[in-house]
Amino acid sequence: MTDPSGETVVDIARLRRSCGACALSQLCLPATIGHEDMPKLEAAVRQHRPLDAGRTLFAEGSPFNELHVVRSGSLKTVSVQSDGTEQVLGFHLPGDVVGLDAVAEGQHRCTAMTLERTTVCDIPFNAIEDVARRVPGLQRQLYRVISREFVRDQEHLATMGRKQAPERLAIFLKSLSDRRRALGLEPLELTLSMSRSDIGNYLGLVIETVSRLFSRFQDEGLLTVQRRALRILDYDALARLAAGMNDATEGSRQRSPLR
Amino acid sequence: MTDPSGETVVDIARLRRSCGACALSQLCLPATIGHEDMPKLEAAVRQHRPLDAGRTLFAEGSPFNELHVVRSGSLKTVSVQSDGTEQVLGFHLPGDVVGLDAVAEGQHRCTAMTLERTTVCDIPFNAIEDVARRVPGLQRQLYRVISREFVRDQEHLATMGRKQAPERLAIFLKSLSDRRRALGLEPLELTLSMSRSDIGNYLGLVIETVSRLFSRFQDEGLLTVQRRALRILDYDALARLAAGMNDATEGSRQRSPLR
């Protein structure tokens, strides 16, 4: 319980506990909190030990108690459809908040599973509410984080509705890259923690299509990929493809171009 | 100031002002607020006069000031993609909250347009925050309403990713019907306030496909439809279709049935 105020030093145990020292604090809930209020937040946050790959963080239908923030590693959220098939709803990287789906009904509407060894912070929801009431900045930041997830879902929705398969995959890869950049990580080296099956499911494509597109992108010099290791060679071309600026055949009607 | 065209009830002017008297109060923010706190909320809520069809409530990129609750009528939210096409993100019926997308960035990420003559309540966001701090029930209810929209988006995502065209339309119609029932309205008589083009865009289908499916559903005795007036004749069959329990050809692989 010593407090050696070492700013950038290597006290892992402390780092793992303290929001103030967390590398994610600018993206996460502490972002707009003053130094003096930080202990109030930290008191509410519980720290998990790392979870192995393939573990369930919470399951569809289970009661809702806490929000979770990804600290390291990654998660997928999936929901089971009425016909028994599963739908991957999202992939969650460090700084992302998961569990918001459950607030409305008091129980989870999707299942969250780790894709690799992953650490999360647990934040009991009633504690958040208490602290948020006393720390206005936290309140606002919580809304902001929620809204961020909301926007991400809406962008995904647009992708699913309107895009061809190659565009979908390009958008997905660009998004992963951009999120890595936002986290201060090398944006051109991706380690795909999710399977081809997860990717296909997420993008509304079958696994074979995903596989073929990876091969095609590789042939076209956009990237190299072997198993889970992916390197983006031509980010700009990928971005153009994602934006629908398909160098080759464009001008097609897309689906329902309003007006 | 006279109020002709009284629908069913008497004092429209008062009804339009008071949350306590609003038919939507069980779905909307007042749901969990005690009688004694109601005036605090009502003080924050501003009332719009009705908007004609085709009006913009807020536009993509405009600054964020307030949330809106649909009181009567309906809205669509759309966002413009990088390639210039538009994507319909959602349709919003009485009781729905719109504007949440804007909290993260402080400006709207989509445009909201009325589909018919529509009344909304405007709730300045900073007022909400203030009141919510003093009225814990409102805080919780606000989270709940936000989460409800979240869940709806996720369900839509699952539809877009996994379903065949007939299932998508069936899900859409069933959802409209169910939402009408939740509002205490006749669930089998729908007035489609949105165009075929909007529906197709929302569901990721071209307008021709939507039109053909309406005809087909009609041939199969599921419903009757002429222009905007739709009557569901066999809700159960529609629900089965929506659930993927396609009476005829089933057992197809769907897209990426995880595992």
Next chain:
DNA sequence: CGACGGCTTGAGCTTGCTCAAGTTCAGTGG
């Protein structure tokens, strides 16, 4: 080493998109 899971590649087929031509209906003007 063999078996299994995850991934890749190939060949054909189906769904739903594209293109094109009608039809209906509300609104407008003669």
Next chain:
DNA sequence: CCACTGAACTTGAGCAAGCTCAAGCCGTCG
């Protein structure tokens, strides 16, 4: 009151993107 116009919708025929089915490959684990 009817013809005219345009927007919204319907219907048809053909085509291709991406799904289905099938086989084979690679790397890991027991």
